[in-house]
Amino acid sequence: MPTARFDLPDIDAFTRPYWDAAADGRLLIRRCGACGAAHHYPREFCPRCWSEDVAWEEASGRAALYTWSVVHLNDLAPHRDRVPYVAAVVDLDEGPRMMTEIVDCAGSDLRVGMPLRVLFRAEAGAPAVPVFRPTD
Numbered sequence: 001m002p003t004a005r006f007d008l009p010d011i012d013a014f015t016r017p018y019w020d021a022a023a024d025g026r027l028l029i030r031r032c033g034a035c036g037a038a039h040h041y042p043r044e045f046c047p048r049c050w051s052e053d054v055a056w057e058e059a060s061g062r063a064a065l066y067t068w069s070v071v072h073l074n075d076l077a078p079h080r081d082r083v084p085y086v087a088a089v090v091d092l093d094e095g096p097r098m099m100t101e102i103v104d105c106a107g108s109d110l111r112v113g114m115p116l117r118v119l120f121r122a123e124a125g126a127p128a129v130p131v132f133r134p135t136d
């Protein structure tokens with residue numbers, strides 16, 4: 001049976017800088033020049049004030065755990081080879097809330113608000129993807 005992948009992004013001219021930075025180990029967010037708010041996922045306008053004066057900015061990579069779910073069953077590649085894994089929502093230090101995955105931490109050790117740092121999962125045939133692990 002072919003291994004279809006439904007988790008890979010369609011990279012276009014707008015999102016190319018984000019994925020290029022990820023391949024280089026840097027997490028980019030977008031910041032509005034009109035109201036100062038940062039946002040993520042990347043949009044071509046500010047979701048707070050609708051200004052189109054938004055630009056890429058390198059994030060610190062620091063975040064706090066907001067919520068999570070330990071996934072034990074997922075039939076889709078590549079997730080079926082990763083179970084159990086931790087699907088999570090984290091609050092970046094810059095403000096935006098981001099969906100991601102927590103790695104290198106047992107589900108029972110996770111705590112709301114625990115400090116996290118970004119790292120990038122690189123695998124053949126797929127762009128580098130930001131995931132987070134607890135800081136020491």
Ligand SMILES: [Zn+2]
Binds near residue numbers: 033035036047051
């Ligand atoms: Zn704005």
